Amino acid sequence: MGVGVLYDATKCIGCRGCQVACKQWNQRKADQTSNTGSLENPPQMTAKTVTKIRFTELEYNGKFQTVFTKLQCMHCEHPACAEACPVAALQKRPEGPVTYDDNRCFGCRYCMVACPFGIPNFDWDTPIPWIRKCTFCFDRQSGGLKPACVTTCPTGALKYGNRDELLVEARARITAAPASYVDHIYGEKEVGGTSWLLLSPVPFDKVGLPKLQEEPVVINAERAMSMVPPVLVGVAALMTGFYWVSKRREQNGGKKNQKPEKQGAVKK
């Protein structure tokens, strides 16, 4: 199994160093925003901001808490975006990352519609637009480096490693301090599992992460697509058969289907 990252919200201090490191490495410009009354910024992820820390203030277990959530592509094990992409610009690498190829994409935005996490974003303000999303720093990883956000994280809230080992570690952290965490590793089973895994002190739907099924979202589409070749052959055969039968019936002098038009006969 490939690599993954474990994000532990109880260790995150909301410094947003990961946001900045991501922008630096991927050369993404700043988003123009205005004061929203929160330290969370920008308010939404965009093509320029492919990772951000979400701030959630809530009361949970009778305690007021500020919970941070790192948002980025989850790098699904069965990514809907890669299944959707008609030109294979988005691909699941055996190593784990779901990568994006500028040289293939023509901007249909089907990946944006397909993604269960609402992650891929689009350059709306340029005549030559691309899809942008976290690529798990596949370029850095190929060179033996950790992703930029992991490298910069000062508190160890982000841990990079083998996904299976991270799952074991996440389970161990929950067992060691059951009061600090909800008993749920987000990404372990969601839509068939994701490379990124999240731990949180509050239920994940309270920080705005979608509640998802364990079955990969691509299953029904895959099933439908696998039926294309037999349907093609079947319809072709059926139509040829119908043509043959109706033609024969016509030749045998049957006038069943033929009624001369009022304005004049169609056939010779």
Place this chain on the structure above:
Amino acid sequence: MNEVQLPQKRKFPTGLAVLTALVVLGLIPVVIRYIYGLGAMSHLSDGRPWGLWISFDLYCGVALAAGGFTLAGAVYVFRLEKFHSVARPAVLTAFLGYTLVILALLVDLGQPWFIWHIFVSPNIHSPLFEVGICVVSYTAVLALEFSPAVFEKFNWHVPLKVVRAIQIPLVILGVCLSTLHQSSLGSMLLISQTNLHALWYTPILPLLFLNSAIAVGPAMVMFESTLTGKALGHKVSHEIMEGLGKAIPVILGIYLVLKIAGMGMNHSLGLIFTAYPYNLYWWAEIIIGIITPIVLFTNKSFRKSDTCLFWGAAIVVLGLILNRFNVSMFALAMRPGYSYFPSWMEFAISAGLVADSMLVIWLAYRLLPMMQHEPGQAAAPGTTAR
């Protein structure tokens, strides 16, 4: 031969002027889009990446062009000769429908100049890949299916012979391609399992899409040929209208059964009473698009009147538009914190494209032998496949 010039009964310079104005108006946003990007002229956003163009031009456009393959199939494969005279207009409408889809995509796609990537680096598992390939090939097939009208006009005997020789395989290919991509438009939404409302999400969505397209095919032919008939001063025979009208309740009946069965499979039938406000969209679609037409078209006295048949067909078309908008817009969840209503420029582009098609249809009726049942025509073109 075949110099069928329709008698010029009525001039409608106003209509033409309006259409031309719409075409010009539709070009302005295109210019803005290619200079400043999609964000500058549309209300599309990361939360709503597909908007009016996909729902109307792609989803409705492709379905409403289904008259092309249903009529071509009925006439050439099932040899239902009585519909022959509307086959050619149906094929032209379909061809224009698909051209409209492609033109709309040239605006909607981020980088349409790379559209050929779909041939060189395909992902054959993508439903959109299948739709793309089928739409392109089917547009070519439709052009060939319609080409005899042009060849006849200019008396080009050799290409006419060639096209007629391959006419039947061509029609069968068209039916196959249509079956595939009409259903694949449904498969496309299967992938948005978490975003499409459970009232519409069912694993048999592709089958429902195909079935509703087949149902709207004849309705669209009735609707469109009555309108062009009115505008251009010819008449579609009552026999054809009634024949098409008879087919509709049968196909819609199957559709209704499948739709309910699909929801049963999904255990979402209870939602039709509880999932407010989405259940209202659902009921509107079912009542307008399925139940009303079934009731009307099974009524014998209703089928006697061409006016009734026309309005019945219009209801079927409206129901289909509602359905396609439901699945591709209203019931497709947006990301939290976003909203969407199309900008006037999005409307202008869609309206401009429709005006384009209407102008071409008008020109075709003026210049080409469209109605093969017009009197005074000897060997009806395209009737024989040797």
